[in-house]
Amino acid sequence: MNERLVTTGADERERAAESALRPHGLEEFVGQKVVREQLSLVLDAAKARQAPSDHVLFSGPPGLGKTTLAMIVASEMGAPLRQSSGPAIQHAGDLAAVLSSLDEGEVLFLDEIHRMARPAEEMLYIAMEDFRVDVVVGKGAGATAIPLELPKFTLVGATTRAGLLPAPLRDRFGFTGYLDFYTPEELVQVLRRSASLLGVQLTAEGAAEIGGRSRGTPRIANRLLRRVRDWAQVRGSGIVDRSAARAALEVYEVDERGLDRLDRAVLDALCRRFGGGPVGLSTLAVVVGEEAETVETVAEPFLVREGLLGRTPRGRIALPDTWGHLGLTPPRDAPAGAAWQLGPEDGSDEGPQDAPGGSGAQGPTG
Numbered sequence: 001m002n003e004r005l006v007t008t009g010a011d012e013r014e015r016a017a018e019s020a021l022r023p024h025g026l027e028e029f030v031g032q033k034v035v036r037e038q039l040s041l042v043l044d045a046a047k048a049r050q051a052p053s054d055h056v057l058f059s060g061p062p063g064l065g066k067t068t069l070a071m072i073v074a075s076e077m078g079a080p081l082r083q084s085s086g087p088a089i090q091h092a093g094d095l096a097a098v099l100s101s102l103d104e105g106e107v108l109f110l111d112e113i114h115r116m117a118r119p120a121e122e123m124l125y126i127a128m129e130d131f132r133v134d135v136v137v138g139k140g141a142g143a144t145a146i147p148l149e150l151p152k153f154t155l156v157g158a159t160t161r162a163g164l165l166p167a168p169l170r171d172r173f174g175f176t177g178y179l180d181f182y183t184p185e186e187l188v189q190v191l192r193r194s195a196s197l198l199g200v201q202l203t204a205e206g207a208a209e210i211g212g213r214s215r216g217t218p219r220i221a222n223r224l225l226r227r228v229r230d231w232a233q234v235r236g237s238g239i240v241d242r243s244a245a246r247a248a249l250e251v252y253e254v255d256e257r258g259l260d261r262l263d264r265a266v267l268d269a270l271c272r273r274f275g276g277g278p279v280g281l282s283t284l285a286v287v288v289g290e291e292a293e294t295v296e297t298v299a300e301p302f303l304v305r306e307g308l309l310g311r312t313p314r315g316r317i318a319l320p321d322t323w324g325h326l327g328l329t330p331p332r333d334a335p336a337g338a339a340w341q342l343g344p345e346d347g348s349d350e351g352p353q354d355a356p357g358g359s360g361a362q363g364p365t366g
């Protein structure tokens with residue numbers, strides 16, 4: 001089980017549990033209306049031409065359905081799916097081995113495609129466009145490239161960081177689907193479907209309660225459902241209703257907005273200890289007893305998205321909602337969120353308050 005119930009990633013064990021809940025066709029896939037419609041046009045056109053589909057890229061945060069869609073592409077095309085990932089392809093030879101073993105029409109799914117080694121990326125451009133790889137035999141001046149024809153295949157790439165893909169690779173995908181976070185109503189639909197597959201009795205209120213705490217992410221919704229089901233079986237009536245969801249998620253310390261203990265510790269330190277900031281990331285991390293990287297990559301993206309934390313060039317700041325969420329009253333001199341000059345997206349800059357002993361409790365000057 002994951003240490004954090006609301007983390008967006010999944011380990012091998014969880015992925016195995018997830019496979020039972022995956023939609024098998026586009027009509028079962030909840031939400032992402034635009035992507036579904038665009039993708040179904042691409043696939044229907046390919047089927048009508050009786051040819052492999054164009055290469056497809058899915059981009060979006062973890063747990064929103066990229067792997068599921070890759071599997072759907074293969075099943076809609078009636079083709080086998082071969083899976084690998086960027087981190088597994090560290091040499092051009094690794095990729096040549098995968099590509100040369102494909103059959104005509106097969107779908108190759110490359111997860112985390114942005115993490116592939118550069119020489120392999122370059123080999124992939126040619127393979128995608130010309131269905132050919134150049135295998136280099138020998139070394140130095142005597143090295144020769146032997147072209148190897150490949151069968152026509154469809155590449156499905158998935159990435160959480162489309163911006164990291166070099167333009168020549170991005171341009172070779174005929175279609176890119178951008179996945180967005182799900183609405184609470186869509187998550188209720190995901191939960192209903194999962195509950196029926198798991199044989200769990202789920203009430204409308206129970207689904208709404210879990211959906212609202214799932215951070216817009218089906219993976220988290222399904223994970224919370226499994227934990228609430230456990231609670232309902234052991235301590236409740238077996239039915240997943242609102243009170244079971246509330247009681248179970250209190251045990252797991254997931255609050256009504258989907259924040260867990262780490263998220264709240266960060267906000268609590270920011271408001272109580274540093275008067276709302278700005279405070280540097282590493283100081284904040286020391287106070288909550290975590291690595292700066294964990295705070296930055298695990299807690300912050302969701303807090304920023306929810307408008308509960310701001311990243312500025314001078315450090316992290318509380319926003320008006322932050323105080324309310326913690327049940328605190330902002331100090332009288334706390335600025336309105338808009339008055340702050342918010343920093344760049346990756347805003348990992350350390351503020352001046354990172355100096356040892358800095359309290360960082362002052363407001364902005366401008």
Ligand SMILES: Nc1ncnc2c1ncn2[C@@H]1O[C@H](COP(=O)(O)OP(=O)(O)OP(=O)(O)O)[C@@H](O)[C@H]1O
Nearest residue numbers: 018021022029030062063064065066067068218219
């Ligand atoms: N639209 C959806 N409808 C129903 N279930 C979904 C949907 N999207 C995702 N899920 C479920 O959520 C879980 C995670 O989905 P998936 O593995 O496809 O996410 P991912 O985007 O590939 O994540 P990662 O980036 O970590 O690989 C799966 O159990 C899947 O069935």
